[in-house]
Amino acid sequence: MQSFLQQAVFGIQLGSLYALIAIGYTLVYGVLRLINFxxxxxxxxxxxxxxYACTRWLPFRDLSADPAGATTNIxxxxxxxxxxxxxxxLLGVLIERFAYRPLRNGLxxxxxxxxxxxxxxxxxxxxxxxxxxxxxxxxxxxxxxxGYALRPVVAWIARRSVRAxxxxxxxxxxxxxxxxxxxxxxxxxxxxxxxxxxxxxERVYVLPGGVRVGTPQLAILAISLVLMLVLRxxxxxxxxxxxxxxxxxxIEAAKLMGIDTDRVIxxxxxxxxxxxxxxxxxxxxxxxxxxxxxFGLLPGxxxxxxxxxxxxxxxxGAVLGGLLMGLAEAFVAGSKASAFRDAIxxxxxxxxxxxxxxxxxxxxxxxxx
Amino acid sequence: MVRVRNAVVALGVIAVFAAFAGGCKKDQPxxxxxxxxxVIGEYASLTGTTATFGNSTHRGVQMAIDDANAAGGVNxxxxxxxxxxxxxxxxxxxxxxxxxxxxxxxxAILGEVASTRSMAAxxxxxxxxxxxxxxxxxNPAVTDAGDYIFRVCFTDDFQAxxxxxxxxxxxxxxxxxxxxxxxxxxxxxxxxxxxxFTKRGGTIVGEQVFQEGDTDFKAQLTSLxxxxxxxxxxxxYYSEVGTIARQAREVGLKVPLLGGDGxxxxxxxxxxxxxxxxxxxxxxxxxxxxxxxxxxxTQQFLAAFKKKYDTDPDALAALGYDAGKLLVDALKRxxxxxxxxxxxxxxxxxxxxxxxxKITLDEKRNARKAALILQVKGDRFGVFKSYRPExxxx
Numbered sequence: 001m002q003s004f005l006q007q008a009v010f011g012i013q014l015g016s017l018y019a020l021i022a023i024g025y026t027l028v029y030g031v032l033r034l035i036n037f038x039x040x041x042x043x044x045x046x047x048x049x050x051x052y053a054c055t056r057w058l059p060f061r062d063l064s065a066d067p068a069g070a071t072t073n074i075x076x077x078x079x080x081x082x083x084x085x086x087x088x089x090l091l092g093v094l095i096e097r098f099a100y101r102p103l104r105n106g107l108x109x110x111x112x113x114x115x116x117x118x119x120x121x122x123x124x125x126x127x128x129x130x131x132x133x134x135x136x137x138x139x140x141x142x143x144x145x146x147g148y149a150l151r152p153v154v155a156w157i158a159r160r161s162v163r164a165x166x167x168x169x170x171x172x173x174x175x176x177x178x179x180x181x182x183x184x185x186x187x188x189x190x191x192x193x194x195x196x197x198x199x200x201x202e203r204v205y206v207l208p209g210g211v212r213v214g215t216p217q218l219a220i221l222a223i224s225l226v227l228m229l230v231l232r233x234x235x236x237x238x239x240x241x242x243x244x245x246x247x248x249x250x251i252e253a254a255k256l257m258g259i260d261t262d263r264v265i266x267x268x269x270x271x272x273x274x275x276x277x278x279x280x281x282x283x284x285x286x287x288x289x290x291x292x293x294x295f296g297l298l299p300g301x302x303x304x305x306x307x308x309x310x311x312x313x314x315x316x317g318a319v320l321g322g323l324l325m326g327l328a329e330a331f332v333a334g335s336k337a338s339a340f341r342d343a344i345x346x347x348x349x350x351x352x353x354x355x356x357x358x359x360x361x362x363x364x365x366x367x368x369x
Numbered sequence: 370m371v372r373v374r375n376a377v378v379a380l381g382v383i384a385v386f387a388a389f390a391g392g393c394k395k396d397q398p399x400x401x402x403x404x405x406x407x408v409i410g411e412y413a414s415l416t417g418t419t420a421t422f423g424n425s426t427h428r429g430v431q432m433a434i435d436d437a438n439a440a441g442g443v444n445x446x447x448x449x450x451x452x453x454x455x456x457x458x459x460x461x462x463x464x465x466x467x468x469x470x471x472x473x474x475x476x477a478i479l480g481e482v483a484s485t486r487s488m489a490a491x492x493x494x495x496x497x498x499x500x501x502x503x504x505x506x507x508n509p510a511v512t513d514a515g516d517y518i519f520r521v522c523f524t525d526d527f528q529a530x531x532x533x534x535x536x537x538x539x540x541x542x543x544x545x546x547x548x549x550x551x552x553x554x555x556x557x558x559x560x561x562x563x564x565x566f567t568k569r570g571g572t573i574v575g576e577q578v579f580q581e582g583d584t585d586f587k588a589q590l591t592s593l594x595x596x597x598x599x600x601x602x603x604x605x606y607y608s609e610v611g612t613i614a615r616q617a618r619e620v621g622l623k624v625p626l627l628g629g630d631g632x633x634x635x636x637x638x639x640x641x642x643x644x645x646x647x648x649x650x651x652x653x654x655x656x657x658x659x660x661x662x663x664x665x666x667t668q669q670f671l672a673a674f675k676k677k678y679d680t681d682p683d684a685l686a687a688l689g690y691d692a693g694k695l696l697v698d699a700l701k702r703x704x705x706x707x708x709x710x711x712x713x714x715x716x717x718x719x720x721x722x723x724x725x726x727k728i729t730l731d732e733k734r735n736a737r738k739a740a741l742i743l744q745v746k747g748d749r750f751g752v753f754k755s756y757r758p759e760x761x762x763x
Contacts, residue, residue, distance in 0.1 A: 333588035
């Protein structure tokens with residue numbers, strides 16, 4: 001019984017992280033019917049923002065030398081969380097604007113400059129590490145030059161492209177963006193594992209019955225809960241949230257009603273990005289795993305499964321799916337069959353989808369032919 | 370006309386990209402096998418999950434080659450080391466070794482540390498009949514790829530047996546195992562540890578697995594903790610061990626943790642929460658090299674390495690140096706770069722004075738050497754014990 005409760009505690013902690021990422025998948029799926037495969041990598045970027053903020057950017061105190069620095073560190077940790085959320089929200093918006101929107105609305109000349117900067121990355125890293133301001137400047141210069149060079153190409157494509165692109169194109173683009181983030185990350189920060197040092201004091205409480213709960217787990221749980229409640233408020237009560245739901249219902253009708261769909265879609269990506277960023281920062285700072293540019297892959301896939309499990313498009317479904325995935329993983333991993341933890345989690349998904357093809361809380365929508 | 374102009378500009382852009390992509394490769398001189406420089410290929414994990422392994426080893430190898438060139442080269446010819454990064458990935462290791470052999474015309478290949486990657490590249494070397502010397506791959510199956518594959522370190526049969534023997538000697542009677550199921554090194558290590566430990570009279574009270582890339586180990590660790598072991602063996606790499614140790618302490622598993630040479634990295638302690646963190650006082654087995662050893666060869670190498678790189682070498686740097694030295698010695702004895710003669714010369718290596726102990730290659734092309742048990746103290750590793758193969762009946 002004790003070990004059952006103990007595994008449940010770990011499962012809920014893991015599940016709340018999956019839920020945070022899964023919400024991003026489900027929000028985007030709701031408005032665009034697009035599976036944003038780059039979402040797991042946005043989570044990775046959140047973890048890296050946390051790593052750099054904790055080790056370089058912010059004046060964290062060394063707790064082993066200076067235990068009195070705990071209050072300063074906790075205050076700074078909140079700043080880190082907000083930074084990670086802001087950076088990832090911006091990243092979400094950029095991905096939508098420069099990768100997915102051109103597929104819906106056609107390429108614009110301005111797109112050339114963004115992709116020019118991206119294309120300049122591999123050239124700039126040959127000159128030296130990005131921490132050097134000269135390299136950063138060189139990157140900007142080369143990027144702008146590439147941007148101008150790309151303008152005629154973009155103009156040429158823009159004249160020729162057919163706007164009515166299929167969903168498959170958007171999906172393949174999403175996989176491409178995911179690769180850009182992963183391998184761009186490898187170019188910029190390298191593949192060495194990084195560890196976030198202990199920044200806030202950690203304590204473990206032993207509950208009656210012998211169940212152990214640590215402050216990191218409580219913090220992850222509490223912060224995810226608060227973020228989910230804030231999200232719920234935004235989606236249910238604000239104008240933007242209502243517009244999001246309208247678009248999810250019927251994007252053409254929403255357009256006719258005067259909703260600026262592009263802005264609302266941008267906003268959706270910002271929301272999803274912020275939640276993934278928060279998840280990344282929490283994992284990096286509180287579970288002490290190694291962070292590499294490829295580390296968003298596995299959590300991303302599991303969160304995607306959680307979103308499908310809960311019913312794509314449904315926010316409570318994503319939370320429920322995340323918790324189920326986390327619990328299933330913890331129970332299997334804690335049993336004798338730990339080698340099969342992912343296999344069993346995915347078997348649950350298959351069985352559930354056989355019984356409920358549109359997910360636990362998803363609405364069944366007849367395919368329009 | 371606008372169209373034509375745009376097309377020309379587009380072609381120009383493509384040309385610029387092509388120039389950047391092509392400009393990064395320097396043209397290699399055609400690999401002449403009897404005149405000019407002797408090309409030696411090295412593949413190493415210079416980036417990726419085990420980057421510190423590759424960089425340490427490469428420094429040792431480079432030093433051995435530089436030493437040989439400073440002493441006038443081999444048989445009147447200079448040596449040239451061509452290094453390729455395998456990004457800590459087995460499939461890339463296979464690709465770059467093929468490139469080293471077919472394009473750079475390397476007469477011998479040095480590498481890798483991780484057994485999984487050595488096992489990926491060894492069949493390539495065997496196929497082209499180019500001798501390969503692994504500095505630090507300890508999985509017994511590495512040299513099974515064929516008679517052109519050698520190593521200058523001990524194997525996991527021995528290393529894991531040392532840890533099993535040591536664990537029993539320390540008074541541990543109940544041990545648990547937490548291994549990386551996708552890692553050849555980890556799985557073989559766990560099996561050999563269990564064999565020796567139970568042979569002495571200990572029992573394995575729990576076994577759980579993880580995978581490289583997992584973020585949460587607490588569920589498995591809790592279940593191991595319920596079995597109340599005296600010690601837990603974690604035969605993984607440093608990139609995971611620190612996180613596992615921290616999460617183990619978090620779930621209340623406070624017993625000593627044991628490991629192998631995969632722990633040996635300057636990043637081990639930072640990953641475990643810094644000096645005095647979750648790994649303080651834990652033990653791992655390693656190759657016979659440490660700053661604390663008073664042997665003359667060790668101290669000479671230490672001083673020379675420090676002078677060259679301004680940092681202390683770890684065991685992998687020493688093994689890389691030994692692998693390079695042994696190859697240079699074999700090239701001299703072979704008197705040519707003919708692959709069959711070179712292979713025979715390497716195979717005939719006897720009592721070669723390496724900095725990690727005397728190296729004699731046996732009929733299975735493995736080295737028989739002593740092993741150390743190191744203890745984590747602050748941010749350094751102190752020598753706790755050492756075992757020769759005879760001592761534990763191997």
